[in-house]
Amino acid sequence: MEVVQVPHSTPPQVHGSHQVARDHCLSPARAVDRPTGSARYGRMFPGLEPLGTDPQVLMRAGGTGGICDAAAALGEVSAGDDATEAAGWPFFGQLIAHDVTADRSPIAGGVDSEALRNARTPRLNLEIVYSNGPIGSPYLFDLADPTRFLLGPDGGDVPRNHQGVALIGDPRNDVHLFSLTLHVALLHAHNQIVDKLRADGVSEGDVFGEARTALTWHYQWIVVHDFLPRLVGAPLVQQVLAEGGRWFAPAPLEAYIPLEFADAAYRYGHGQIRHTYRLVEGGPAVPLFPDLVGFGPPPADRRLDLAQIFDLPGRPPAQRAKRLDGRLAASLIGLPEQVTGAVDTASYRSLAVRDLLRGETTQLPSGEAIAKQIGAEPLTADELEQNWPHGTPLWFYILKESEHRGDGDRLGPVGGQIVAEVLIGLLRADPASYLSLEPTWEPTLPTAGPTFGLADLLTLRP
Numbered sequence: 001m002e003v004v005q006v007p008h009s010t011p012p013q014v015h016g017s018h019q020v021a022r023d024h025c026l027s028p029a030r031a032v033d034r035p036t037g038s039a040r041y042g043r044m045f046p047g048l049e050p051l052g053t054d055p056q057v058l059m060r061a062g063g064t065g066g067i068c069d070a071a072a073a074l075g076e077v078s079a080g081d082d083a084t085e086a087a088g089w090p091f092f093g094q095l096i097a098h099d100v101t102a103d104r105s106p107i108a109g110g111v112d113s114e115a116l117r118n119a120r121t122p123r124l125n126l127e128i129v130y131s132n133g134p135i136g137s138p139y140l141f142d143l144a145d146p147t148r149f150l151l152g153p154d155g156g157d158v159p160r161n162h163q164g165v166a167l168i169g170d171p172r173n174d175v176h177l178f179s180l181t182l183h184v185a186l187l188h189a190h191n192q193i194v195d196k197l198r199a200d201g202v203s204e205g206d207v208f209g210e211a212r213t214a215l216t217w218h219y220q221w222i223v224v225h226d227f228l229p230r231l232v233g234a235p236l237v238q239q240v241l242a243e244g245g246r247w248f249a250p251a252p253l254e255a256y257i258p259l260e261f262a263d264a265a266y267r268y269g270h271g272q273i274r275h276t277y278r279l280v281e282g283g284p285a286v287p288l289f290p291d292l293v294g295f296g297p298p299p300a301d302r303r304l305d306l307a308q309i310f311d312l313p314g315r316p317p318a319q320r321a322k323r324l325d326g327r328l329a330a331s332l333i334g335l336p337e338q339v340t341g342a343v344d345t346a347s348y349r350s351l352a353v354r355d356l357l358r359g360e361t362t363q364l365p366s367g368e369a370i371a372k373q374i375g376a377e378p379l380t381a382d383e384l385e386q387n388w389p390h391g392t393p394l395w396f397y398i399l400k401e402s403e404h405r406g407d408g409d410r411l412g413p414v415g416g417q418i419v420a421e422v423l424i425g426l427l428r429a430d431p432a433s434y435l436s437l438e439p440t441w442e443p444t445l446p447t448a449g450p451t452f453g454l455a456d457l458l459t460l461r462p
Helices: 019-025 055-062 070-081 089-100 177-199 204-232 234-243 265-272 351-361 367-374 394-405 413-429 454-458
Strands: 039-042 082-086 145-149 320-322
Touching (some): 055 351, 089 204, 177 204, 177 454, 204 234, 204 413, 204 454, 265 394, 351 394, 367 413
């Protein structure tokens, strides 16, 4: 079975003894072709004024007992807290975030937003998985066969050094069990694609490059045709595909990450984290933090069956994500030190506080201002359930908009427009993406249903 056919931008090369590594070194994705400086951030709505909110107000709203703390409402929600989509989707969204952005500046104070730099290339190219390939990151690959990723001893973990530190394309994917398990699933998928290509007779000099392209294009397809329709609705996806972005349409090789996306809209997933998760059928339910924190080998009793958080073929329905309602689970209001590092203010342990302060630090406009800009009806004071005298912080606005305009299951007009335009815009600005090279391309890997989706990729393993 042929896995994928892609146009070649350069003629085939003559390969030496280390064929795969040299081929990767000569490929368009090699590290030497990246910008010499970090990629930049920018603004989708540069004409809008920054909101400007007292940081103390933000810390009260995002801290324990504040408007963003879901713990007080636990007794009222029970099953009504479940959304329509499966619990794993926000974690897949987190991998996408890691793939396109990495801002390593402080969370508050002393940051010139114009000087922010993205430590990631703003492309959906699975840099989090491949890093610099077999030459630049040889510790990720099997020494005996550098076309394949190295896995932990039983195939359920990434390889680690003697201190338990993950040998992984992006250390953030080791932050908790869910992102780690998804990362391992991608490694297995790559290795299976390598096997399929060899069975099809692809030359050894081309196997790694073809496998990388195949996995990357199927991942990009999933983002456009499986992930985004669930998150923003299929009509908006089709509109942006057909008409292009109104507010974000970078030219090829000129992509950037809008701050409205990175520091507000794409932090929606924090509101979808469940209060507790069951890892295996019939197992106990535990919170994400501290129980499932990563940065070390997962204990034997902390392995995840992906069918518990994704609807997989032939398995019962998975647990559902938490409904979007502006509140975060208790495990995110009090993050462990393994995640936050040492902090000098207790409030910084709250992810809600961090999200609110981040928007203030990068001088984002209010949610109402962007709603008016794009022609959407702003939320009412009753819908917001919080008095924000000068306007609502964009991150919180998007969560409440999702509750009232997306039934708690998907993003509303402001959040949806930002996320759909940015992710599709990044793909169009990437000359190596399937949307740029071959926009009519369709997946070629096996599928259990009428169309290829994430479930098919997650089950592509031995």
